Amino acid sequence: MSGLIGRAVHRREDPALITGQGRYTDDLQAPGMVHAAMVRSPYAHARVAGIDIARARAMPGVLAVFTGNDLLAGAAGGVVPTGWLLPEIKTPPHPLLATERVRYVGDGVAVVVAADRYRARDAAEAVEVSYAPLDAVVDPRQACQPGAPQLHEEAPGNIAFDWQLGDAGKTAAAFAAAVHTVRLDLRNNRLIPHAIEPRAALASFDPASGVLTLTMTTQNPHLHRLLMTLASMGMPEHKIRVIAPEVGGGFGSKIHHYPDEAVTSWCSIRLGRPVKWVATRSEANQTDAHGRDHVSIAEIALDAGAKITGLRVETWAAMGAYLSTFAAAVPTYLYGTLLSGQYDIPAIHVHTYGTFTNTAPVDAYRGAGRPEATFVVERLLDAAARTTGLDPAEIRRRNFIRPDQFPYATQVALEYDSGNYQPALDKALEMAGYQQLRAEQQTRRADASKPLLGIGLSSYIEACGLAPSQVVGALGAQAGLWESARVRVHPSGSVSVFTGVSAHGQGHHTSFAQIVADKLAVDMDQVQIIHGDTDKVQFGMGTYGSRSLSVGGSALVKSLDKVITKARIIAAHLLEAAEEDVVFEHGSFHVAGAPARSKAWADVVLMAYLAHDLPAGLEPGLEETTFYDPENFVFPFGTHVAVVEIDRDTGEVRLVRYVAVDDCGNLINPMIVDGQVHGGVAQGVGQALWEEGVYDPDGQLLTATMLDYALPRAHRLPSFDTAHTITPCPHNPLGVKGIGEAGAIASPAAVTNAVVDALGHLGLTHLDMPLTPERVWRAMNRATGDA
Amino acid sequence: MGRTIRLEVNGQIFERTVEPRMLLVHFLREELGLTGTNVGCETSLCGACTVLIDGQAVRACTQLAVQADGLAVTTVEGLAQGGALHPLQQAFWDEHGLQCGYCTPGMIMAAADLLSHNAAPTEAEIRRALKGNVCRCTGYHNIVRAITSASRCMAEANA
Numbered sequence: 001m002s003g004l005i006g007r008a009v010h011r012r013e014d015p016a017l018i019t020g021q022g023r024y025t026d027d028l029q030a031p032g033m034v035h036a037a038m039v040r041s042p043y044a045h046a047r048v049a050g051i052d053i054a055r056a057r058a059m060p061g062v063l064a065v066f067t068g069n070d071l072l073a074g075a076a077g078g079v080v081p082t083g084w085l086l087p088e089i090k091t092p093p094h095p096l097l098a099t100e101r102v103r104y105v106g107d108g109v110a111v112v113v114a115a116d117r118y119r120a121r122d123a124a125e126a127v128e129v130s131y132a133p134l135d136a137v138v139d140p141r142q143a144c145q146p147g148a149p150q151l152h153e154e155a156p157g158n159i160a161f162d163w164q165l166g167d168a169g170k171t172a173a174a175f176a177a178a179v180h181t182v183r184l185d186l187r188n189n190r191l192i193p194h195a196i197e198p199r200a201a202l203a204s205f206d207p208a209s210g211v212l213t214l215t216m217t218t219q220n221p222h223l224h225r226l227l228m229t230l231a232s233m234g235m236p237e238h239k240i241r242v243i244a245p246e247v248g249g250g251f252g253s254k255i256h257h258y259p260d261e262a263v264t265s266w267c268s269i270r271l272g273r274p275v276k277w278v279a280t281r282s283e284a285n286q287t288d289a290h291g292r293d294h295v296s297i298a299e300i301a302l303d304a305g306a307k308i309t310g311l312r313v314e315t316w317a318a319m320g321a322y323l324s325t326f327a328a329a330v331p332t333y334l335y336g337t338l339l340s341g342q343y344d345i346p347a348i349h350v351h352t353y354g355t356f357t358n359t360a361p362v363d364a365y366r367g368a369g370r371p372e373a374t375f376v377v378e379r380l381l382d383a384a385a386r387t388t389g390l391d392p393a394e395i396r397r398r399n400f401i402r403p404d405q406f407p408y409a410t411q412v413a414l415e416y417d418s419g420n421y422q423p424a425l426d427k428a429l430e431m432a433g434y435q436q437l438r439a440e441q442q443t444r445r446a447d448a449s450k451p452l453l454g455i456g457l458s459s460y461i462e463a464c465g466l467a468p469s470q471v472v473g474a475l476g477a478q479a480g481l482w483e484s485a486r487v488r489v490h491p492s493g494s495v496s497v498f499t500g501v502s503a504h505g506q507g508h509h510t511s512f513a514q515i516v517a518d519k520l521a522v523d524m525d526q527v528q529i530i531h532g533d534t535d536k537v538q539f540g541m542g543t544y545g546s547r548s549l550s551v552g553g554s555a556l557v558k559s560l561d562k563v564i565t566k567a568r569i570i571a572a573h574l575l576e577a578a579e580e581d582v583v584f585e586h587g588s589f590h591v592a593g594a595p596a597r598s599k600a601w602a603d604v605v606l607m608a609y610l611a612h613d614l615p616a617g618l619e620p621g622l623e624e625t626t627f628y629d630p631e632n633f634v635f636p637f638g639t640h641v642a643v644v645e646i647d648r649d650t651g652e653v654r655l656v657r658y659v660a661v662d663d664c665g666n667l668i669n670p671m672i673v674d675g676q677v678h679g680g681v682a683q684g685v686g687q688a689l690w691e692e693g694v695y696d697p698d699g700q701l702l703t704a705t706m707l708d709y710a711l712p713r714a715h716r717l718p719s720f721d722t723a724h725t726i727t728p729c730p731h732n733p734l735g736v737k738g739i740g741e742a743g744a745i746a747s748p749a750a751v752t753n754a755v756v757d758a759l760g761h762l763g764l765t766h767l768d769m770p771l772t773p774e775r776v777w778r779a780m781n782r783a784t785g786d787a
Numbered sequence: 788m789g790r791t792i793r794l795e796v797n798g799q800i801f802e803r804t805v806e807p808r809m810l811l812v813h814f815l816r817e818e819l820g821l822t823g824t825n826v827g828c829e830t831s832l833c834g835a836c837t838v839l840i841d842g843q844a845v846r847a848c849t850q851l852a853v854q855a856d857g858l859a860v861t862t863v864e865g866l867a868q869g870g871a872l873h874p875l876q877q878a879f880w881d882e883h884g885l886q887c888g889y890c891t892p893g894m895i896m897a898a899a900d901l902l903s904h905n906a907a908p909t910e911a912e913i914r915r916a917l918k919g920n921v922c923r924c925t926g927y928h929n930i931v932r933a934i935t936s937a938s939r940c941m942a943e944a945n946a
Contacts, residue, residue, distance in 0.1 A: 011883065706828050713921065
């Protein structure tokens with residue numbers, strides 16, 4: 001059916017999910033299946049003096065207790081790899097189970113396998129580990145100070161990498177010549193992802209074939225298989241099958257290769273039977289890769305007309321105890337490269353120190369570096385507005401990259417291919433009723449009986465769909481970032497698509513089927529989308545970084561084009577016409593100018609398989625595959641407006657209004673797009689107002705449950721106002737850009753700017769997230785001299 | 788050490804011998820194979836495991852199976868009647884009230900509890916009723932719309 005692109009088609013995923021028929025990893029059973037439970041360090045940093053498994057081993061129902069040495073004796077593999085390298089980066093080994101030293105609370109030291117999950121957990125409690133505690137460090141900046149506890153011999157000063165981008169000299173000169181300079185000391189708070197489905201793995205090793213089948217919570221089954229082959233399992237790809245069934249959210253946390261899926265796999269190999277492991281929520285909070293945790297000094301330089309002349313940032317980014325899969329990319333190439341924002345900035349320099357800390361590893365979490373960059377840039381813009389006496393909207397307008405400047409080469413290595421920033425800002429301000437809000441704010445300030453009002457803007461840019469592979473390889477990626485799609489047209493005309501992206505809530509069964517149905521003019525119910533299984537799908541890099549549609553969707557379109565091209569050759573042959581004279585329209589082929597001379601799609605497809613009458617030399621069948629490597633990133637953008645009220649007595653911040661105007665290019669399914677915006681905004685609002693992963697100075701995680709880690713809940717959020725401007729991506733066939741992360745990129749800065757704006761009359765220039773009542777109350781009282 | 792319990796689940800009577808410490812959610816999922824009810828936190832904080840016991844929303848992750856002895860449990864699998872989706876299920880579908888779907892059964896059961904004692908809730912009432920159910924995907928926007936829409940649909944059906 002043509003005309004499906006751009007329609008809010010109901011999701012095909014939903015009937016199973018709303019009736020309880022969706023199958024997530026923990027829903028699956030296998031004959032003879034047993035359960036694993038991990039024994040984890042309660043210390044942030046300690047030597048392992050001894051592990052006594054005797055009592056646990058003797059408990060009823062216990063099949064095995066393995067330490068790292070037991071489990072991996074004689075095995076190939078056995079370490080968790082990192083997937084992104086930088087010059088002179090230190091990559092100390094990350095063992096699957098610690099044997100000599102633990103480096104964060106939650107570091108695994110042993111695994112118990114028992115008949116059921118209750119007995120496994122009982123026995124895990126009975127494993128006696130002797131620890132000799134060591135001093136710990138949890139703050140990314142303190143970690144590299146002299147005298148700090150050292151995590152790895154391979155990394156003196158706890159420095160994993162020391163990375164710079166931009167022109168330091170030119171930037172220093174800009175600051176020296178500036179009329180205005182503003183400095184902010186910023187913290188970007190540590191976040192715990194909280195996909196509602198905890199991580200889980202069901203490993204089934206078949207001794208007869210030697211094949212390991214691993215069903216798990218993954219956003220990228222092929223990447224998991226690759227890392228297992230190369231490092232943790234040491235088995236060739238054809239002996240490992242990774243399957244992603246329904247996956248209950250990821251937000252980045254299910255990209256990474258963790259020890260747990262490999263340990264579970266080794267248990268299955270050792271025992272020759274299926275083993276299931278499912279994280280508890282506390283385990284998830286302790287061991288899921290966390291997000292953010294930056295300490296930064298950020299400065300901006302401006303001329304007399306409030307034009308930005310320079311931007312300079314020094315950032316200390318926590319890596320946690322080990323380098324997780326994409327950890328090194330996040331505070332470098334996903335962060336420093338975004339520091340030009342939507343603005344024409346002639347000099348930028350960024351210096352990032354990635355430091356080891358006695359905490360859970362930190363890696364990509366929704367937005368991954370780009371929310372941190374946006375926070376730096378958009379906080380600086382607001383602070384600069386204040387210093388120069390301009391309205392926050394006006395200073396943005398003065399500094400936007402103009403439409404005629406595209407393609408625009410930033411000072412930090414990106415070339416923005418397209419953009420048109422002011423219409424998105426204007427639309428957002430109009431939707432919010434900006435001028436009325438400013439007037440209302442003044443009224444409120446004069447009336448102590450009313451809560452304070454704050455308005456915050458965030459004009460963000462996102463670089464996503466990272467590509468091409470040659471470029472990301474030069475930046476340190478240990479994988480390509482192309483995507484593949486195979487389109488198999490069956491003899492009767494129905495279509496199976498094998499895509500390398502791997503949805504876990506994004507609705508690809510629907511949006512990808514819309515693309516197929518639109519291009520081939522078949523009904524959506526004739527289209528099947530297959531993903532998430534390394535034995536079915538040729539290869540793929542998975543779903544993260546807002547890449548699925550712009551990279552995976554483009555691969556799909558290329559394969560559809562190839563299918564149509566081959567079908568047209570067959571049709572032309574059957575119609576005895578020249579190929580270039582045959583047109584594919586409304587689901588059939590006809591000769592241009594002679595619509596009666598036509599062949600139905602179904603007839604052409606069937607002939608491709610019957611092969612009774614094909615052009616000489618043409619292979620039978622109708623199946624095409626594309627490995628698509630984009631020529632550039634895509635660059636979504638937009639402006640968000642947050643409106644907050646602050647209770648003068650308690651400091652409680654209430655988000656009363658949220659306007660999101662996003663430009664993600666052409667929309668395939670606007671309903672799904674808006675859903676992505678809603679979810680991203682809520683996560684970013686959570687970061688701004690409530691969420692923080694807190695370690696005490698000894699490295700104990702104080703936010704290991706949902707009671708201590710405050711997630712966004714329904715009664716604390718408003719409904720959101722969303723709209724779009726459309727600036728198609730010029731270099732991919734659908735003209736699309738990513739939208740999965742935009743909300744989480746824009747909203748922390750929008751909300752923080754709103755809160756600081758509400759308190760601006762008190763002389764406040766910055767407050768760190770999360771903007772809890774206590775933090776805001778203390779700041780208000782400090783400012784007014786009441787405390 | 789097992790105890791025999793007899794309870795009604797989705798209209799069907801089951802009698803099973805269980806360990807006294809077995810959680811209701813594991814009983815439903817592993818003994819009865821009703822895996823629609825999910826576990827997200829094991830501590831009553833996320834609401835993914837919400838079921839109805841005698842019509843009232845309960846967290847199945849902090850109830851023992853033996854506590855449900857003699858009671859009637861409804862899970863998400865028991866909502867659709869005669870092949871027709873429950874209005875809440877239909878509305879979650881229509882309004883895009885779910886993405887990954889993991890919290891969805893709990894959300895729908897919590898909403899069913901709300902609508903059973905407040906047939907026409909306001910947005911604020913819906914949001915308050917959902918404060919024990921965490922969704923990480925939708926920002927709640929479309930969940931609220933879905934419940935509003937279902938309440939209208941049910942009111943029309945009853946009119």
